[in-house]
Amino acid sequence: MKETTPAAMPPCFDRWCQRFDDIFGHLAQKREFRNYLGGLLGESERKNLSQMAENAVGVTYHKLHHFLTTAPWSFNELNERRLDVMNQCNQTKISRGFSLIIDDSGHRKSGNFTLGVGRQYIGQIGKTDNGVVVVTSHLYDGKKSLPLDIELYKKADSLPSGKDDPDFKKKPEIAINLIDKTLARGYKPGIVLMDAGYGNNTSFLQELENRKLKYIGGLAKNRKVIIQKTVDE
Numbered sequence: 001m002k003e004t005t006p007a008a009m010p011p012c013f014d015r016w017c018q019r020f021d022d023i024f025g026h027l028a029q030k031r032e033f034r035n036y037l038g039g040l041l042g043e044s045e046r047k048n049l050s051q052m053a054e055n056a057v058g059v060t061y062h063k064l065h066h067f068l069t070t071a072p073w074s075f076n077e078l079n080e081r082r083l084d085v086m087n088q089c090n091q092t093k094i095s096r097g098f099s100l101i102i103d104d105s106g107h108r109k110s111g112n113f114t115l116g117v118g119r120q121y122i123g124q125i126g127k128t129d130n131g132v133v134v135v136t137s138h139l140y141d142g143k144k145s146l147p148l149d150i151e152l153y154k155k156a157d158s159l160p161s162g163k164d165d166p167d168f169k170k171k172p173e174i175a176i177n178l179i180d181k182t183l184a185r186g187y188k189p190g191i192v193l194m195d196a197g198y199g200n201n202t203s204f205l206q207e208l209e210n211r212k213l214k215y216i217g218g219l220a221k222n223r224k225v226i227i228q229k230t231v232d233e
Contacts, residue, residue, distance in 0.1 A: 009038055019085050024073050032067035035059045086146065098141040100182060100189035102175045102198055104153065106133040118155040135171055137178040149178045172204035196220050
């Protein structure tokens with residue numbers, strides 16, 4: 001692949017990045033934010049740090065790694081700013097009545113240094129293997145699909161105190177947290193969509209009922225659905 005330099009990015013790229021500059025306390029963080037984002041937008045199918053550093057002149061693996069793992073900046077603050085920026089643009093503005101999609105995604109990952117790694121079902125390959133799983137929320141309004149939030153699922157055996165660890169949350173609990181974030185921003189979904197991994201969970205569905213949210217979810221074939229009619233019907 002042809003090597004590029006960060007300076008080769010179009011002027012609009014830097015103008016967009018400037019909207020996030022006040023989140024970063026150091027010039028190096030602002031630089032690596034641009035380098036990392038530029039790597040994600042690059043032509044290479046592999047988006048790991050080694051490939052990003054190899055594809056661009058002046059970008060190093062260690063500086064990117066430090067930015068993502070050690071540098072003191074807030075992911076939540078960055079994501080909220082991203083959503084604010086997204087909501088200011090006519091093409092990506094969030095309107096009422098969208099579909100809120102809850103899903104989880106697994107990716108193969110080995111080693112002991114990444115939080116949440118363990119043997120679990122990895123949707124990317126369709127079987128159980130070592131990897132990480134994240135729970136996500138997206139919106140779809142009939143024209144566009146946009147990411148909202150993401151949270152890492154931490155397996156019990158990857159935490160010091162297992163299921164008693166304060167950081168342990170089941171996937172449906174994480175999903176409810178993501179839905180609450182959406183509602184707290186004032187976004188008004190018309191319906192919540194999810195697969196059977198959540199549609200089978202009675203507690204999760206009850207939480208949706210408590211929030212007066214309409215929903216459609218997948219169900220396992222061994223589940224029974226009972227429809228209760230009101231007196232008026």
